[in-house]
Amino acid sequence: MSEMHWKDLKQTDFGMLKSLADQWDAYINDMVAQAEILTADVVKKHLSAENYESETADDVRHQADLLADSIQDDLHEYAMVKIRATLEDTHVELVECQAQLMDLIEVVTGEYRFEGSSQEPYVVVSNGHYERIAELDVSAALMERAGVKESDLVTDFGANESRGRLIEAAEAVAGELTEVLKAIMTRAHHADDEAAAILRSIVDTPAEQPPPLGATYDDLIDDYETANAERNVAFLQELASGESEATATGVNDWWDSLSDEEQAALIDSNPELIGGLDGIPADVRSPVNYDLLTTEVEENGARIEEIQAQLDQMLADGSSSSQAEEYRDLQMELGELQERQANATSLQEALDAGSGSGEDLFLLDFDTAADGQAAVSVGNPDDADHTAVYVPGTTSDLEGVSGLISDAAILQADAATWAPDDKTAVVMWLDYDAPDNAMPIKQEGPLYPEAYTTEQALDSRSGLNSFLEGMEASHDGESHTTLMGHSYGTVATGATAAEYQIAADQIIDFASPGLLVDTADELSVGGDNVWSTRADGDVINLAVTTGAMGADPTATEFGGNTFDADAIGDGGSAIHGGYLSANGNDPNTARETMALIITGQTAGLR
C-alpha cells in the first residue's frame, strides 16, 4: 500500500519514471532485433536446409523459431504491456498530482501549512497567519469570506469580534484545503497502488519457456506448444475484455509478434475476440467479421423459425394461457432476435452489394444488438496513402447501413478522382449509439430528442480513439488520416479529439451543431488542421445558435479553417442531408474540397 507522504509527492522527480519507460522501450526494440537475428541469420541463412538437413536440423530450426517467438511474446506481454506501459501511465498520473500539489502549495504559502501522516494529511492555519489576523492584517478575500468590513474595525469591540470571525473563516478555508490535499493524495496513492499491483501481477502466472534441446526435448516440446497456445488465448481474452493495460498499438505489436500458425489458431478458436479488436489488421478482421455475420444470420434464422413454431404450437394447444410466462419470454426472445436479424441481414446485403466503385469493402467491426453498430471501410485502410474515418450522425443505424456505406463510397471515389495516383480508404464508423431523433416526438408526452444531449457523443470517445489508434498501428508505414463527421457525428469527433491525442492529422466537420469546444485549438489535431463547413439554410443552424454543442465551428472566432458548401435540397432538413448528393449539373463544392483535404492537397485552400 502506498505510504507516499505529501512531502514525497512534492520532492520526488517523477521524470525518472518516464526516462525509465523510454529505456525499457529502447531495450524492447533492441531485444526484438536480437530475436529477429535468430530467425533471419540462424534459421534462414546459416542453417538453411541447403546447409544442414536432418531430423536434428529440423529440431534446431524449430527451437530457434520457438525461442524467437517466445521472447517476443514475453517482451510484449511482460516488458511492454506490464512494465513499460505502467511506468509511462504512472508517470503521467503522478506528475499531474504533483502539479496539483504545487498549485495548492502556492495558494497556501504563508497562510496555511500541511500536517499529518501520509494517509491523513490536513491543512492548518499557520502561526504567522494567526498573528496577522490578530493584527487585522489580512487579505480582502478573507475579510469578505468572514463578512468583515473595514467599518467593523473602527471600534475595539468590532475589531475583537472581527478577529474571531476571521479566525473562524481561516480555519474553514483550512478545512476546505484539507479536502483538496486529501483528494490529490488519494489520487496519487491510487495511481501508485494500481501500478504496484500491475507490476506485482507479473509473477502470478509466468508462462512456460521452451525446453532445452537434449534427451527429453521431444517429450517436452508438445507440452510447451500446448501451453503456449493456451497462453495466447488467455492473453487475447485479456485484451478483448478491456482489463489489459495494452493499447491498440500494443495489440498490434503483440499480433505481429505471433507466428502465422499462432495467428491462425487464435482466429480459429476465438474469432469473436479477433474481429472487434483494434490493432488487428483490416485484412484479418474483415473476413473474420464477415464469417461471424454469416453465422449469426444463419443461427438467428434457425432460432426464429424454431421459436415461431413453438409459439404457434402453444397458441394451438392452449398452453399460451396455461404457461403464459414461458409464452411471454419466447415472444420477447423472438422480438429481440428479429431485431438483430433485420440488422444483420441489412449489413450483409449492403456488404454483398459492394461499394459500387470496385473498391473492396472491409467489415472492421459490428454488433447487431439494439440499433446496431458497424465499422466498414471502402478500400483497405492499412495500405492506403490517405484514410478518412467518417462518423455519421443522428438516426444512423444498421437498418440504413447501405446508405451510410454509399456515403463513404462517395467520399472515397471523390478522393480517387482528385488524387488518382494515391490510394484512399474511407471508413464509415458507426461503432457508437447515434441519437435516434433530433426532433421532439409526441407519444404519451413530449420526448426530449437524443440529439440535444451530449451523452452519446461522450460515450463514443474511448471507442473512436481506440479505433483510430488501432488503424495507425496496423497501417503499413506512415499514415495520413482524417477524422470527419456529419451532424451529430461531428459532436462525437470533437468530443474525442478534445479528450484524447487522437491518431489523426486533421478533422473535417460538415453540418455540425458544434464540436463541444469553444475553439479549434482545443482539439488535439490543432486549430490549423480543423476544417468546417455548413450550407446556408441547413436546419442545423437552429442548433448552432443554442451553443449547446459548443461554439460555431464555422465562426471566425473558432479559429479553424472553413470551406464552402452548396445548399443542395429543398428545405432545411433536405439541405442538412444533402452535402454528399449530386448538385444538379454543377459541381458539389464541399465534396471537391473534402476530397482535396483528405488527400492532403490543402495548400490552395487556406
Add this chain to the structure above:
Amino acid sequence: MSGADVFTMEPEKVHEAVEVLFGVEAEADRMTDGLRTETESVATALANAQCAIGDALMTASDFWCVQRALGFTSLVGNLGEYLAVCAEQAVEIDDFNAHDFATLADLDRYPGRAAENASARPDW
C-alpha cells in the same frame, strides 16, 4: 520435415550459426544487465519516497531480468552449444548436456566458453 535417413551438413555454416547464437546470448545479457541496473536505481529512489511502485518495480525487474531474459539467453546458449557439438560430430545428436559441449565441441573456436559456464551447470 527431413526424412529419417537424410543427413547433410556444411559444418562451417553450422559453426557460423553457433557464433551468431553466442553473439545473441552475450548481447541480450549485456542489454538486460544494463536495464536491470537502471531499473534498480529508479526502484530504490521510489521506495525511498515511500512509493509502493518502488518495491513492485524491483520485483518485476527481477522477474524479467532473471527469469525471463536470462531464461531466454540460457536457451539460446544451450542451442548454440548443442549445434557446436552437432557441427563437430556431424551425426544426429539425441542426448545432450553441457559436458558434451565441453568435451566434444571445438573449444578453440569458442575460447573460454566451456570454463565460463561449467561451474554453473548442474549436469557438469
